[in-house]
Amino acid sequence: MTFGVYVSQMLENLFNAKMRSFLAVLGIMVGTASVVALVSGGELATLNALVQFEQLGTNLLSVGVQSADQGATQAVGTQVEVKDLETVKRKVATVKYVAGYTNLYQPISYAGNSIDGSIVGATESLAQILRIKMHTGRFVSNLDKDADYCVLGKNVAASVKQDGGGDLLGRQISVGSNIFTVIGVMQKAAQNPFMSSDLNDAIIVPLQSSLYLSKYAQIRNLIFRIQKNSNIAMAQKNITKVLNAVTSGKRFFFRSSQQILKSMDSQHRTFTWMLGFIGSISLLVGGIGVMNIMLVSVTERRREIGIRRAIGARSIDIQYMFILESIGLTMFGGFVGVLVGVLASYVIAVFAGWSFHIFPLPPIIGFLVSVLTGIFFGFYPAFKASKLNPIDALRSD
């Protein structure tokens, strides 16, 4: 008996029990679909995060400055000051750029309408490090010092623009009790894991100006771009040394691209394991369902088994026949499951705003696993069928 005959008979037999075949593979379908969807979704998330990193480069290092005494609300000890940034850059050779920034919240309004947004005090190096692109005008520069200039994030610019079109440059924005003149509007800034605030929702003012705006304003965050291929741990150590020398009562928390990638990787791995586990459970349940259906099918088709044996089927032919039907079932389930899963990952991508991409591995694995499930769970019913005595099989009704 050739393989083609096995397959065509399998299809015929499955088709003769459409409804049951469909119900049998529902579990396999759901299992495969969820695994494919979730693993693809995870891959998409990682891919999109990596794209961000590629835009920013992998040699960024951010530092959070915190009071060593956590309970203190008031400024304690000596702060990081604007001039200290220069000092760090001078003393640590591997630092290419350094930017410190402040983050504060004051009422912002334009022409009497209040605008949602935070205030970020920054220097021009922030634009270099984060590769900020301007829509119009320019970013704050070192020459601005404590000038009353401001740069608008994309969303802030949009809400200013609601009050009439035209050029935004030169308009007057009131921040707290001060008036700032717009000197630039940024393009949409990509999300990045080094900044706590979203630049799209921010008004950027010169760093020194922000320190004058509020007595609470402090440089609590620094971002460094390190020279390519230099030792980040070393840079981290040297930066800490210099910062400790110029400040007091502070602790420094570092975040490097490598660290973030690593934690993302380990997160991803746990995620994958977890999904693998959930997937195996649902495939196990689906597989048991298939085995159940195949056992019923073997019992119902005892007569047929007897007839086939009488006219010349070997017991191995009977075994092949049922295993192939089981594989056919799970393969169908796996196929539909893969389609549904990929579709679901597409929906996930659309809702998360990620760019979509089909990864070959999850569908292939999902499909293969469903086939293996068919072999594994079809084996026992098929074996049972093949061991049936032809006379007993014929006598049953």
Place this chain on the structure above:
Amino acid sequence: MIKLVDVRKQYKAGEDIIEILHGVSLEVKEGELVAIMGPSGSGKSTIMNIIGLLDWKFSGDYYLGDKKIAGLYDAELASIRNREIGFVFQSFFLLPNFTAAQNVALPLIYAGVSANERKERALAALNKIGMQHLADRRPHEMSGGQQQRVAIARSLIADPKVVLADEPTGALDSKTSQEIMDLIKALNKNDKKTIIIVTHDLKVGKQCDRIIFVKDGDITDKLEEF
């Protein structure tokens, strides 16, 4: 052609062992048309199953042609059933989801015959018994007599030397029974098939070359009424 020597068949029933055949010896020559008759439960089907290699757990000797049937592997038994023996059953035993032609062609699948040739040969076999017009019917769309004809075509498709028919007319009315008997006799006469028929119908038995009587698991030479 077929020779049983002191064949015994036993079943285990719990602790006990029941003997169904107590040393059956019989011989059927090539080209013979033989009936096996006997009361219900006497062991006729058991003998047929042994001759047909559906049951290989017996003691005694069995020769089919010049082969002694003993210690054969499953694949060898299957191959002999496939090529050298044709089966006809009381309730036809066609596969319900298969058409007449597909049913007839089924043995050829296990003989490794190509799809085209299977179809061709199945249609030819149906044609030979005047059934080609029913080739695409499924069993439930045919009468009992028609189904039995299809089953006979199936038993012949691989051109076996021996045909075993266990009560082939048992489910049919007397007119249809006679038609089936005519077909069987023709196969015996024209195609030189060796045929063994189990029957309860003395009218059927009398049309055969000879009758073998079975009673309580033994061959008897006495004709009795059943």
